[in-house]
Amino acid sequence: MAPIMTPEAVASKRKRDLDDQSKRKRRRHIRNGTQPETASGQLSNSEIATLVNGAEDDSGYAAKVLDVVKTETQVEKKDKHKNKSKSGKEVALQGSSCKWRVSEPIGGRMLNIDPILTEDDKYLILAYNTSLQVYSARDSLLLRKIELACPRIDGRQDQIVAICPSATAPKHVWVASYSGLVWLINWETGSGSEKNFSVGCDRLYDMHVDSVQFDNGSRDVLYISAKKGAAWCILACDIQKHKILASTPIFSFTAPIESLRVAHSGYIFAAYADRTIIIGSRTHQTIQALDSLSYEVVTFDASDDITSLDIRVSNRVHLNRKSQREASDTPVIDLAVGCARGAVFAYSDLLPEIRLLNSPKARHHALQPRKYHWHRKAVHSVKWSRDGNYILSGGSESTLVLWQLDTQKMDFLPHLSATIENVVVSKQGSAYVLHLDDNSVIVLSTAEMKPITYISGIQALLSPQPISKDDKVKRVGQYTPDRLTSIPAAISPSNSSQMLLCVGNGQQLSYSGSGPSMPLIQSLDLTTMQSVSRQALTRTNPTDVNITSRGHPITEPRVTHLKYSHDGCWLVTADEWQPPSRDIDVFDGSSSERKETYLKFWSVSAESESLELMTRIDAPHHSNQVESVYDLAADPKSDRFATVGGDGIARLWQPVIRQRDGLLIKGKKGRQLYSWNCSQAISLYGNEATAESDVPNEYFQGSGAVAFSEDGSVLVCAVVHEHGSVVQVIDTESGKIRNSLNDLIKGHIQGISVLSTSLIVLSDALMVYDIVLDELQYGVQLRKAKGSETDDVHGPGASIMNHLATDSHTSRFAVAVSRGKKGTTKVRSELAIFSPGGCEPELVHSFQNPITSLVSPPGSSGFLALDSAAQIWSIADSMDTNSLAFAYPLADLHLDLEPATNGEVANTPALILEQDDEGASEDDMDIDMDNTTNNEVMYPAVVAPQRLTELFDAAPSFAMPPIEDLFYQVTKLFSAKVAIPTP
Structure with a gap:
C-alpha cells in the first residue's frame, strides 16, 4: 500500500524534484559546452548593445530607450516553431496583444498666484500651469476645469503667470502667460479659452486689471509688467474684442518689476524691483484716450530686499479747511511692504510725504515707515484689511499674523499645515484666502477665523524644488537637492479609491534640512482628487521650534517604504533618519553611525481607515551599526511581510496574539490586539566570502529588493554588496535557499517581482528569468547617458531612478526609466509595458516630467504613475472593462443648465x-x-x-x-x- 502523504509533504516533494531537474539541466549544459553564463543570467558584452543618446534635440531624446537581448534558447525556440500552423501563430499574437492607453494627467500643482474669490464669496478660482479650476466655496467641489492652449516656446511649455478678475464684468477673468499671451475667459461657462492675443513682449512678469473712465465710458485697462528688449517696463493696454486698440508705456526700469498693483480706477499703481519701491499717480483725473494716460512716478529705496507688496486707497476725510487746503482731495495711499529678512514696513498717506520729500524746504526730511518684525525669514505675502486697521502677513513659519495698527498688538493663527504663499482678502472683507505651500487652499471666515473651505491636491515633493522667496537671503543649513526622490505610494485592497502617498510639511520645510523629509502620509481620493486626511508616521516639528540655536533647521525622518497587507487590515512602514554631518563635527565617527531606522506595523480601522500603531521595531536590520531597510514586501495570501536590509539578511514578520500573564489583551470594543515579531531570518550571502576586505569601502552604498510569489510559497531576494550581487530563491515555509542566481543584476538593484513563473529583476538592466525552467527569457539594457557614466547629469549609473510594477490581472509588468541628458538639467521618464513571454514592449510612452512612483491598483488592471509635477497618469488596457477611470468635474454633468x-x-x-x-x-x-x-x-x-x-x-x-x-x-x-x- 502506498503511504498517505499530506499536502505539505507533496509540495515539498515537488520542490525537491524541481531542484533536481534544474541541477541535471545545468550539468547537461556543462557537458555539451554551453556557456553557463546564459543559464545563470549573464550576457556577454557583444550581446548587450547599449543605445546611447544621439542628437541633442528632443527627437533624439525620445528615441528607443530599451535594447532587447534574446538568449540562445529563445532563438532556437523561434526557429523550432516556424513550421507550426498559421492559425496557431495568429492565436498567440492575438492572445498577447493589448492596446494600452495613457490618460490625461490629473492633479497638478497650484501656482504661486493669488487665488480669486468672487464678489459673492461663492466660488474660488485657482490657477494651474495651463488651466483654471473653479471650485464651489460652500462644499469645496470642483465645478469646472478650463484648459488653455499654451504653446511650447523654445522647447519649454508656456504657463500662466497672472490671473485678475475683470473690473467691469464680474463673470470674466483675465489670464496672462509668460510669453505675453492674454485670455478673457468667462469662468461660469468656460468660453473665451480658445481665443488669445499677444501683447508683444519678450517675457511677462505680472498683470493687474482696473477700470478706467474714458469719455465714452468705463472699461478694463490691463497694466502689464514685462520685458521688452533690454529694459523692463510697465505697459497700459486698452483691449476690446480680443484686439489691442492701444498700448502705452508708462514706466521703464533696469530690473524686473514685480507685484504690480493698481487701485482707485487706475489713479495709483505700485510695484517693486529688488530694493526699489515704485509709486505712480495719474496726472489727470479724466482722460480721453489711452494715449493721453500719463503718470508721475516716484521711486525710493527700502532698507531690505522686497518680497511682497500691497496697496490700499481710501478717500480723504477733511477735519478742517486747513487740511483741505494743504492736502486737497487727493486720496489716501497706504503701502505695506514685506522684506526678505522678515520685516514688514507700513507707509501711511504716502503721497503728501513724497511731495514734502521732494520740496526744497525739507532737505533733511526722510520717509519714516512703521516697522513690524516677527517673521524669521522672508514675508511671502502681505495684505491690508478692508477697513485698514490690520495688516496680514504670512511666511515660512506656517502662521498667519494679524498686525493691529492702532494698538500695536499681534494676533496669530498658528499651526497651519505648511508655509503660507499667498494671502487674499475678499472684496467684502468677510473671508481670508490662504494658499499654502503643500498644494492646498483654505478659506477662513474673518468673524470666527474658522475654515469654511478646504481644497487640497497632491502634496508630494516636486522636482526640481520650487523657487522660494526665502532664497533671496542665503542662510546656513540650506539644502539643494541634486537627485530625484522616489515617493512611496500604496493603494489599499479594501478601499481601492484611495491612494496613500508619503508627503512632507510643504515643499520648503521638506527640503530645509540635510535631505528631503517625508514624515506624513496623505490619503488621496482618486474619484475627486481631494485630500481625505493626513497623518504623521514619524516624529514631526510642526508646533515646536524647528531651528537650532545656530540657525540650522531641524530635520525630520523620511518614510522610505510603504506596504499594505493582502486584505488591507495592516499597513507596514519603514522610516529612516540620521543627523546632519554639521551637528556631529565635535564627535568621532560618521553620521551613518547614528542612523535611526524603524519598522512600524499599523492597524487600519475598518470604519474611519485611520492608523493605529501596534508594533515598532527599532533597528530591524543591524550589523555593527544600524543598517537601512532596502525593501519591503507583503505576502499576497496571508498576514506576513518580508524585509531585506544592509546586513544581508532577509527577515519574515508575522503577528502573534498579544498576551500578558497568559491572558489575552483586548483593545477598544473588545478587539483582539496583536504584536509583530520576526519569525525567520535568512542570510542571503550564503557561503560567499563576506569577510571584511583589507581596505573597507566606506563610500559603497548597497541595495536590495524583495518580493513574494503569487501564492506566497516563494520569496525572492536580491542584494548588491561590496563583494558582488546575488538573487536568492527562498522557501518561505522552511526558510531554506532553494536556488541562487548570479549575474542577473547590473549595477544597483532597483526592483524585483514574481509574475506567474517569471522572475523580473530591474537594475541598470531588465532581466526576465523563468524560475521553473531555470533559464533566462530575455534581457533589456536600459539606455545610459551619452559618453561615460560621468556624463550623466545626476551622477553615475546608480543615480538612474527606475520603477517596477506588476499587474496580475493582465499578466503584464511596467518599467519606468528616468534619466537626464548631457548638457541640460531636464529629466524625463519613459514607461514601457512588457509581457513575461514577449521581449518586445507593448507600450513605450515618454513623459515630460520624471516618474517618482509607479503602482498597480489591486482589484483592477492597469497602472498608476505619479510624476515630479504632482500629476497622476493612468495606464490601462483599452479593451479591459475593469480598467482605471477617474471622475470628471461636475460641470460635465450639465447640472447648471x-x-x-x-x-x-x-x-x-x-x-x-x-x-x-x-x-x-x-x-x-x-x-x-x-x-x-x-x-x-x-x-x-x-x-x-x-x-x-x-x-x-x-x-x-x-x-x-x-x-x-x-x-x-x-x-x-x-x-x-x-x-x-x-x-
Missing part, C-alpha cells in the same frame, strides 16, 4: 426602444392618464438600499462607469412615481 422653456425641447439623453417592442397607442395613454389623475395619488418612489448597493458596489470607485451614467441610473430609480388609488 436652465430647464427648457415652453415650446422648447431639451437636448437630453433618452432611452431608445427596441424594434421588437410595441409602443402604447394614444388611446391607452389617455386612459392611463385619466385614471391616474382622477382616482390615484402620486407618491415618491421608495428605493431599497440594495438597489443602490448594486450600482455603487459593483466595482471600485475609480473602475466604475463615468459619473454621468451613474447619475442617470440613480435618477431613473427615484423618478418612478408610485400610484396609489384614493378611497
Whole structure:
C-alpha cells in the first residue's frame, strides 16, 4: 500500500524534484559546452548593445530607450516553431496583444498666484500651469476645469503667470502667460479659452486689471509688467474684442518689476524691483484716450530686499479747511511692504510725504515707515484689511499674523499645515484666502477665523524644488537637492479609491534640512482628487521650534517604504533618519553611525481607515551599526511581510496574539490586539566570502529588493554588496535557499517581482528569468547617458531612478526609466509595458516630467504613475472593462443648465426602444392618464438600499462607469412615481 502523504509533504516533494531537474539541466549544459553564463543570467558584452543618446534635440531624446537581448534558447525556440500552423501563430499574437492607453494627467500643482474669490464669496478660482479650476466655496467641489492652449516656446511649455478678475464684468477673468499671451475667459461657462492675443513682449512678469473712465465710458485697462528688449517696463493696454486698440508705456526700469498693483480706477499703481519701491499717480483725473494716460512716478529705496507688496486707497476725510487746503482731495495711499529678512514696513498717506520729500524746504526730511518684525525669514505675502486697521502677513513659519495698527498688538493663527504663499482678502472683507505651500487652499471666515473651505491636491515633493522667496537671503543649513526622490505610494485592497502617498510639511520645510523629509502620509481620493486626511508616521516639528540655536533647521525622518497587507487590515512602514554631518563635527565617527531606522506595523480601522500603531521595531536590520531597510514586501495570501536590509539578511514578520500573564489583551470594543515579531531570518550571502576586505569601502552604498510569489510559497531576494550581487530563491515555509542566481543584476538593484513563473529583476538592466525552467527569457539594457557614466547629469549609473510594477490581472509588468541628458538639467521618464513571454514592449510612452512612483491598483488592471509635477497618469488596457477611470468635474454633468422653456425641447439623453417592442397607442395613454389623475395619488418612489448597493458596489470607485451614467441610473430609480388609488 502506498503511504498517505499530506499536502505539505507533496509540495515539498515537488520542490525537491524541481531542484533536481534544474541541477541535471545545468550539468547537461556543462557537458555539451554551453556557456553557463546564459543559464545563470549573464550576457556577454557583444550581446548587450547599449543605445546611447544621439542628437541633442528632443527627437533624439525620445528615441528607443530599451535594447532587447534574446538568449540562445529563445532563438532556437523561434526557429523550432516556424513550421507550426498559421492559425496557431495568429492565436498567440492575438492572445498577447493589448492596446494600452495613457490618460490625461490629473492633479497638478497650484501656482504661486493669488487665488480669486468672487464678489459673492461663492466660488474660488485657482490657477494651474495651463488651466483654471473653479471650485464651489460652500462644499469645496470642483465645478469646472478650463484648459488653455499654451504653446511650447523654445522647447519649454508656456504657463500662466497672472490671473485678475475683470473690473467691469464680474463673470470674466483675465489670464496672462509668460510669453505675453492674454485670455478673457468667462469662468461660469468656460468660453473665451480658445481665443488669445499677444501683447508683444519678450517675457511677462505680472498683470493687474482696473477700470478706467474714458469719455465714452468705463472699461478694463490691463497694466502689464514685462520685458521688452533690454529694459523692463510697465505697459497700459486698452483691449476690446480680443484686439489691442492701444498700448502705452508708462514706466521703464533696469530690473524686473514685480507685484504690480493698481487701485482707485487706475489713479495709483505700485510695484517693486529688488530694493526699489515704485509709486505712480495719474496726472489727470479724466482722460480721453489711452494715449493721453500719463503718470508721475516716484521711486525710493527700502532698507531690505522686497518680497511682497500691497496697496490700499481710501478717500480723504477733511477735519478742517486747513487740511483741505494743504492736502486737497487727493486720496489716501497706504503701502505695506514685506522684506526678505522678515520685516514688514507700513507707509501711511504716502503721497503728501513724497511731495514734502521732494520740496526744497525739507532737505533733511526722510520717509519714516512703521516697522513690524516677527517673521524669521522672508514675508511671502502681505495684505491690508478692508477697513485698514490690520495688516496680514504670512511666511515660512506656517502662521498667519494679524498686525493691529492702532494698538500695536499681534494676533496669530498658528499651526497651519505648511508655509503660507499667498494671502487674499475678499472684496467684502468677510473671508481670508490662504494658499499654502503643500498644494492646498483654505478659506477662513474673518468673524470666527474658522475654515469654511478646504481644497487640497497632491502634496508630494516636486522636482526640481520650487523657487522660494526665502532664497533671496542665503542662510546656513540650506539644502539643494541634486537627485530625484522616489515617493512611496500604496493603494489599499479594501478601499481601492484611495491612494496613500508619503508627503512632507510643504515643499520648503521638506527640503530645509540635510535631505528631503517625508514624515506624513496623505490619503488621496482618486474619484475627486481631494485630500481625505493626513497623518504623521514619524516624529514631526510642526508646533515646536524647528531651528537650532545656530540657525540650522531641524530635520525630520523620511518614510522610505510603504506596504499594505493582502486584505488591507495592516499597513507596514519603514522610516529612516540620521543627523546632519554639521551637528556631529565635535564627535568621532560618521553620521551613518547614528542612523535611526524603524519598522512600524499599523492597524487600519475598518470604519474611519485611520492608523493605529501596534508594533515598532527599532533597528530591524543591524550589523555593527544600524543598517537601512532596502525593501519591503507583503505576502499576497496571508498576514506576513518580508524585509531585506544592509546586513544581508532577509527577515519574515508575522503577528502573534498579544498576551500578558497568559491572558489575552483586548483593545477598544473588545478587539483582539496583536504584536509583530520576526519569525525567520535568512542570510542571503550564503557561503560567499563576506569577510571584511583589507581596505573597507566606506563610500559603497548597497541595495536590495524583495518580493513574494503569487501564492506566497516563494520569496525572492536580491542584494548588491561590496563583494558582488546575488538573487536568492527562498522557501518561505522552511526558510531554506532553494536556488541562487548570479549575474542577473547590473549595477544597483532597483526592483524585483514574481509574475506567474517569471522572475523580473530591474537594475541598470531588465532581466526576465523563468524560475521553473531555470533559464533566462530575455534581457533589456536600459539606455545610459551619452559618453561615460560621468556624463550623466545626476551622477553615475546608480543615480538612474527606475520603477517596477506588476499587474496580475493582465499578466503584464511596467518599467519606468528616468534619466537626464548631457548638457541640460531636464529629466524625463519613459514607461514601457512588457509581457513575461514577449521581449518586445507593448507600450513605450515618454513623459515630460520624471516618474517618482509607479503602482498597480489591486482589484483592477492597469497602472498608476505619479510624476515630479504632482500629476497622476493612468495606464490601462483599452479593451479591459475593469480598467482605471477617474471622475470628471461636475460641470460635465450639465447640472447648471436652465430647464427648457415652453415650446422648447431639451437636448437630453433618452432611452431608445427596441424594434421588437410595441409602443402604447394614444388611446391607452389617455386612459392611463385619466385614471391616474382622477382616482390615484402620486407618491415618491421608495428605493431599497440594495438597489443602490448594486450600482455603487459593483466595482471600485475609480473602475466604475463615468459619473454621468451613474447619475442617470440613480435618477431613473427615484423618478418612478408610485400610484396609489384614493378611497
